[in-house]
Amino acid sequence: MDTFETLRSIITDKFDIDATKVTLDATLETLELDSLDTFDIIFEAEEKFGIKVPNDQVEIKTVQDVVNLIDRLRGEQGKK
Amino acid sequence: MKKIHRVVVTGIGVVSPLGNDKKTFFANLMAGKSGIRHIESEFAESLETRIAAWTDFDPLAYFPKHKANSLDRVTQFALVASQQAIEDSGIDLQAHDKDRIGVYLGTGMAGAASLEEGYIRLYRDNASRLKPFTVLMAMPNAAGAQIALDFLLTGPNLTFCTACASSTISIGEAVRLIRSGEADAMLAGGSEALLTFGTIKAWEALRTLAEEDPLDPGASCRPFSKNRSGMVLGEGASMVMLESLENAQARGARIYAEVVGFASSSDSAHITKPSVEGQSRAMKMALNNAGLQAADIDYINAHGTGTLLNDSTESAAIKATFGDAAYNIPVSSTKSMHGHLMGAAGAIEFTACLMAMQQQSLPPTINLNEPDPECDLDYVANQGRVGVKVDTVMSNSFAFGGTSGVLIAKKL
Known part of the structure; x- marks a missing residue:
């Protein structure tokens, strides 16, 4: 499962955002996603990737940051 | 002495089992159409x-998907009804000091569906966590808060939770706030969306729900009829735009009516059993608040739930309040058609009263086919009346818990 593609489909499904706007370097702010929306995306990502995102989070600004976080947790938590 | 401001209604919004705008809603009431159906x-x-x-309500007709998904149905209803009331009033919110416009909303069970969905995940599906928006969707003040957020209204924002009287109280308290000069305008009303499995089962256990009519589900709610068997749960919202008379006149607004009287009181008798004395006291207090006499009232929209006890008690309370004049006042229960909207009941019934005055027409009590000696008033049985004088109306709400709310409005 490609992390970015899956994340992009979560974001576009949930928020009716044009897929072309969801690029790795896009910031969540420019996609008009606030902190609650980010929780919502992380919630979906946890289900899809079978990971658990701890509460003490690294700062997330861009889509790349979310991809990095998911990839790291997939590695650490041993689920592919 | 401080000036007391007169308060008028300038806008109406409705989301209901009988249509999602005021005109369809009232036309269906006048046609005696029932919104009660199979679940x-x-x-x-x-x-x-x-x-x-x-x-019948498609949230995606009103909200983008992500927004719809983050709002409980009760909030969706409330927002749509609010938008309608604002548009109907013609008020230009940008042109007003929005610190002087607030939101008072009544609801009984608030975000019941969101809470229940969370519990289903947790207890049935053994999920380890709940959706991030669960708290924000289920909290009782969510609907009122979201209205303020969407329309940028920075005045007082309160949620009233007094069961079946919630939105009569919210409108009445909003009237008081404008009267006292603390607000120029208020969006007030109620919303309810409690048709979830758990909530309906809870009501079932209370043994107050009507049995289904075997021939016609729409005929199951029979207020004031000897063969009545209980209430039917409903959902929807109604919001009204209230303004000080000065504010409404200054902008040349169309005025539905003036809210001339309001009273709230508590039976302090029994948690469910209605009280003749309590209901009558509330009606007398409202008449007194309006400075009106019994003979001035042209129509009463009854609480009229269709339970054995409510309808005989309310009839007796109307007689205790109005004396012999009670027999000359048409009284109807529109719940026979739109069901019991709980926290939104008072608002939608007040709206029915406003439309009755505007159209000089009285909506009927349908399914009234067996006279009950204890219910011997004029209930506008089965057939609405058009071309009648409807200048002053009373709307009653009597809640579980014993809270009574009574509103009186008068054509200007």
Whole structure:
């Protein structure tokens, strides 16, 4: 499962955002996603990737940051 | 002495089992149409009574998907009704000091569906966590808060939770706030979306729900009829735009009516059993507040739930309040058609009263086919009346818990 593609489909499904706007370097702010929306995306990502995102989070600004976080947790938590 | 401001209604919004705008809603009431139908949800087969007054409502017709998904149905209803009331009033919110416009909303069970969905995940599906928006969707003040957020209204924002009287109280308290000069305008009303499996089962257990009419589910709620068997749960919202008379006149607004009287009181008698004395006291207090006499009232929209006890008690309370004049006042229960909207009941029934004055027409009590000696008033049985004088109206709400709310409005 490609992390970015899956994340992009979560974001576009949930928020009716044009897929072309969801690029790795896009910031969540420019996609008009606030902190609650980010929780919502992380919630979906946890289900899809079978990971658990701890509460003490690294700062997330861009889509790349979310991809990095998911990839790291997939590695650490041993689920592919 | 401080000036007391007169308060008028300038806008109406309705989301209901009888249509999602005020005109369709009232036309259906006048036609004696019932919004009570079979419940189509999957859980219906596990219910003893499978009828409700549910509302045809597609959230995606009003909100983008992500927004719809983050709002409980009760909030969606409230926002749509608010938008309608604002548009109907013609008020230009940008042109007003929005610190002087607030929101008072009544609801009984608030975000019941969101809470229940969370519990289903947790207890049935053994999920380890709940959706991030659960708290924000279920909290009782969510609907009122979201209205303020969407329309940028920075005045007082309160949620009233007094069961079946919630939105009569919210409107009445909003009237008081404008009267005292603390606000120029208020969006007030109620919203309810409680047709979830758990909530309906809880009501079932209370043994107050009507049995389904075997021939016609729409005929199941029979207020004031000897063969009545209980209430039918409903869902929807109604909001009104209230303004000080000065504010409304200054902008040349169309005025539906003046809210001339309001009273709230508590029976302090029994948690469910209604009290003649308590109900009558509330009606007398409202008449007194309006400075009106019994003979001035042209129409009463009854609480009229269709339970054995409510309808005989309310009839007796009307007689205790109005004396012999009670027999000359048309009284109807529109719940026979739109069901019991709980926290939104008072608002939608007040709206029915406003439309009755505007159209000089009285909506009927349908399914009234067996006279009850204890219910011997003029209930506008089965057939609405057009071309009648409807200049002053009373709207009653009597809640579980004993809270009574009575509003009186008068044509200007």
